[in-house]
Amino acid sequence: MASIWALALPIILSNITIPLLGAVDAAVMGHMESAAYLGAVAIGGLIFDYIYWGFGFLRLSTTGLAAQAMGAGDGAAARAVMGRATLIALVGAMVLWLVQGYIFQAAAFVIEASDEVEVLAQTYFEIRIWSAPAALMNYALMGWILACKDTKGVLIQQVITNVVNVVLDLWFVMGLGYGVEGVAVATVIAQYCGLGIGLLVLRKNMARHEGQWERARIFQLDKIKQLLSMNMDLFIRTVCLLSAFAWFTAQGAKLGDVVLAANAILLQFQQFTSYALDGFAHAVEVLSAHSVGAKKRDEFKKNVKASTQLAFVFAAGFSLIYILFDSQFIAFFTDIEEVLVMAQDYIFWVALLPLVSVWSFQLDGIYFGLTQTRILRNMMVVSLVFYIPLSLWMMQTYNNHGLWAALTIFMGLRAITLGITFPKVSQRAFQ
Template sequence: MNRRVWALAGPIILSNITVPLIGVVDTAVVGHLSSPHYIGAVAVGALVFNYLFWSFGFLRMGTTGLAAQAAGAGDTDEVRSTLARALLLAGSLGLAAIALQVPILSLALWAIDASADVSAEAAAYFEIRIWSAPAALAKFALIGWFLALQKARVTLLMQVAMNLVNLVLDLLFVLGFGWGVEGVAAASVIAEYAGLALGLLVMRRLLAEMGGSFRRALILDAVRLRQMVKVNRDIFIRTLCLLTAFGYFTAKGASMGDITLAANAIMLQFQSIMAYALDAFAHAAEVLVGRAVGSRDRAEVRRAVRTCFLWALIFAVLFALAWLAVGPALVRVLTGIEAVRLAAYALLPWAIAAPLLSVWGYTFDGIFLGATRTVEVRNAMIACLALCVALGEALIPLWGNTGLWVAFMGFQVARGVTMALYYPRVERAITQA
């Protein structure tokens, strides 16, 4: 089981770790411009797209769980059909996002209520990057399908290629051409389509190897469509609550001024690097639990859960130690603005504690999504968001930004606690083969 976890988690760690590194580069490039509002603008722009794209994260998470269960049951045609349904939905949602870009941007800027300078730059970022929506969402569906087939190395190849394109173009457009935040956005658009093109090429080869066929009647089967809608609906609500917690955090930080917003944005880069690494074990749990559920093997589910939690906890400890050792140096890399540096230094204890507080929720997410126990995931996240907002509204007036961080970390702890209480339902739902 250790080998099986690492066959999935190893490539995913390498793949995932490149994602926040691009965010680090984005922040570092604009962090050495003349004003902190450039950092804030990229943070706000990235938040809007995290909210928009990851609201449709069910295209990845739901596809992995459903396709893994079909693969575990040996149903090749259903593995194909799951991909077809996900890609059709991804294309439709991506085009809808482009069509609705004006109201989406207006609502986002109203909700965050940043300074005029930050809002203007964030709008410029949004108006370019929105054109990546179809590619970004289709890529979610492909990655979910590749993971279900235990082709984690393909996701590594896609992500590394995409992020290398993003990195090179980021430096060229911003530092070379002087395009500012517009250059960051343009680099992201081109990189998303490059990643999708590579994924489609690999998909074509895998389909030829696996056999089976696409059957319209199966793809559009009413029962399976209802199951997909149910799973995706619950994951959508869950993800919306998760993103709302991050949105609440950013919006409250923005209301405290550009320096606080920039310092919090830098600390979120620490959180992002850690989260993408820990997510590798959540993805591994999702695939292994999904296949075990498909074959109705309760003992295999337990082995997968124990092993994924063990490695996730080891990595959480390593990240806490890493931030303790190199946190100040990373802050200096991310910004040359002294006021932002000083504010970020004061927040480093939160970055150090975050891996140990967050690891439980991340890993449980993968377990529940692999078992397609999405109702429990949804309900847990609703409760956690309510707690986060309640803590924030109570503590921010008393403690300012410290109160905001207490609320945000309380949200992370609550994710693990609520799903731990729900976990016995996962095992009870499985019939031993």
């Protein structure tokens, strides 16, 4: 239990700064004269969630593979994992720069927002895309640092990055009146600050772990194939997850700017919960990977049980807080009366989601640590295929309530499908 707290608490604290940043973005836009500003940042942020978390495999695969190498005492192999992740991050950023115009056109086609929202969202997108190299490199750095169990280093990087972002947000928007441009520029500057801090933390951890950089191992063909296979699985899995939330936002946008803005605010609650509970998922991921590398099955079982119990207690706490302080939290984001009233009508779903989604978060972390990426991919695809027609059917009768109900069922399906396969997967990992 103590080892889980030692890993989870700094991750929870660092993760919480991420949705807090999104909350500040939403709050400064929510107090502008029109709901269109909030809707534009919501859509722009969704596009980048889709892009960057599509590359989230850089963090996930790096942590699992590097931690298993460290558990086996192979420092050179752990460095080779970092080298391969770095190359993928830089190439990926260059590709995003080259196709940025097509990306926004595709997003605008899928998300049918008003003309005003679309123009503002495009402005936000065209500025923030320049943070791509820093954003992708930060995933790789975080993955390797987590594999070292240096969660304090991750905390330092995340806190500094997001504090810089928040301060610049307030200065550019509230002080200088830059609107969505200010939010975007603040994010770009903060991402590059985070990259600098991450490199310093990486250097410290490299000095603590023996091993050499070996070019031959970085470009080892079978390892590259393994990484590409894992990354493709995780890419598909992540795109499916993001597609579920993109679908949710797109369907909400069809119900009008007020519903779009209200849903954007309420999703901030879910984001906050997700990032906090991910602290336990990250902890069990790292511990599971080290247990697999060292072939310690009893240790694995103990860590899975303890981390899941703690995660559920936290989830219940979030649900209670959202029920007790819903009006205060919503008022933080906006003073537009019709958006306030609309958001209040759907707070029940926000309070229910932590109790449903905590199980899928934990199972994700365990499977990442076991590097069982194919099952993660397959179960996510199954859940998404069920979710999309379900949401359309439920919206016809229950409108936005139906949309929220379908999202809740989707999160539950993720846990059920992974839970069914867990006994066999965990047994096979230690054979």
